[in-house]
């Protein structure tokens with residue numbers, strides 16, 4: 354059985370938890386289309402997963418994005434907090450969002466149809482929380498539904514990956530799988546399976562306030578690997594090994610071991626060149642706040658950290674501690690034991 358997740362926002366505003374059991378549920382009534390996906394956090398394996406190592410991620414189901422789509426006469430358009438206008442005039446940095454709409458129109462055999470797409474997202478962009486993949490997932494589900502098509506999970510995955518390629522080159526597929534998952538995910542060889550959790554565990558996420566730079570960080574790892582292959586491959590191996598260790602620790606509900614593996618992963622990621630002083634600052638703050646371990650999450654060079662709390666009450670203290678240490682936004686995410 355998938356584990357249930359709960360996340361609470363600590364930004365002075367309510368986050369609406371969505372009740373849909375399929376995180377990417379959509380309607381397939383021609384003329385209207387809705388799509389949904391969620392934020393995610395990578396617990397283990399970012400960057401190493403690009404080189405075939407396994408990874409562990411959890412969807413943050415209470416931080417959702419919703420897309421609405423309806424066929425219209427005239428050109429395709431997008432309305433979101435970041436842009437309102439024609440799709441063919443979309444700014445460069447939103448190209449992945451435009452690519453998601455086009456990929457979905459192609460998939461339903463209506464490449465030149467007009468469609469009005471609206472995106473409502475609670476996920477902060479460029480924070481390593483999977484915003485680009487989640488927006489793409491919601492859009493491809495909504496647009497295909499607007500033309501009467503329900504996508505299979507694999508079809509949907511391929512379309513999200515088209516948008517993700519526009520975002521950062523050769524994405525592993527981890528984000529695309531995690532933002533539509535309903536529980537913790539073990540990702541290996543392009544496939545995601547649900548991970549067993551042996552006891553409740555609470556994680557805290559904290560934003561550095563510095564934009565994450567996934568594309569740049571992925572390129573930096575590639576460049577370093579060309580320069581020092583043995584050094585980088587040893588780090589990637591270590592990160593993959595930590596994901597495997599964490600899988601066992603999650604399975605037995607051993608939060609202390611998960612935390613220790615996170616500390617180790619943070620050091621290895623830093624040696625890969627994807628760290629940032631703002632990330633180190635919050636990781637250190639998490640540890641002084643009593644976290645069982647902490648690391649950067651996602652592409653790095655900014656974005657968020659993830660830490661293991663001792664329990665749900667401690668997570669609240671840790672959120673306050675990280676906010677006091679300068680984090681502009683922090684959340685806690687609770688993982689129940691699998692039943």
Ligand code: PMV
Pocket residue numbers: 398399400401402403480481482483484523524525526527528565567571650651652653
């Ligand atoms: O920064 P995010 O949330 O897009 O995560 C990127 C994860 C990487 O492993 C660095 C890249 C990938 O394709 O998996």
